[in-house]
Amino acid sequence: MPSILDSLPALRCPYYDVGPGSCTLWAYREAVCSTFFCKYVAGADGRKLWMSIKTLLSLVEIQLSRYALFKLHPEYIHHHRSRGETESGPLTADQLDEEAPPEAEYRAMWRGWTGREAELYRACFADVRGLSAADVERLLGLDGTLEQVILDRLYAAAVSPELPEVLRFNPDATVQRSREPQHDLAHVPPRAHPFHRLADLGPRHDEIDRRPPVP
Ligand code: SF4
Known part of the structure; x- marks a missing residue:
């Protein structure tokens, strides 16, 4: 099905x-990519659900990588190298250029795995693949339990939304014109941009009160 990205490559x-219609980085998309959508089913509730899934998947990625490193390359964990985000100070030139650090620093980081880096990645993968679902839950700990409780609540809100008693018009809401003429909104004036503010579509009710009338 054609999408807006077909006509707007800049996005x-x-x-x-x-060409092949695939990602040049990931064989299996990680937490950020696999939960990003230009538009969410179920609107704001859907967006909150996917953001919650992203949080949980990120936690899984972090804990599995730290678990595997702790088993296979514990010196890396002992020297707090798995917590790069807590390091302060300006970025170095090689970090900005995404290049390897100087030789001595590189060897201090990889230690016995220097020259066998790909082997370490494969060993980590083999280790993590052997974990059961219960093992992963244990690794996620309390944070994982809390995230799953939040996710369950957001899932219920997204698939069974409860309408508020008073519905208010959102003046910034947009509607996409169909590419099929028979599905088009007859009163939408033709525009170059596929999105229109609902506010531009003509007469509307700014507020719908669903409460039963007071007798
Ligand atoms: S959004 Fe993520 S998965 Fe998609 S092409 Fe980009 S890096 Fe790859």
């Missing part, structure tokens, strides 16, 4: 390869 991710 595409720079890592997307149009």
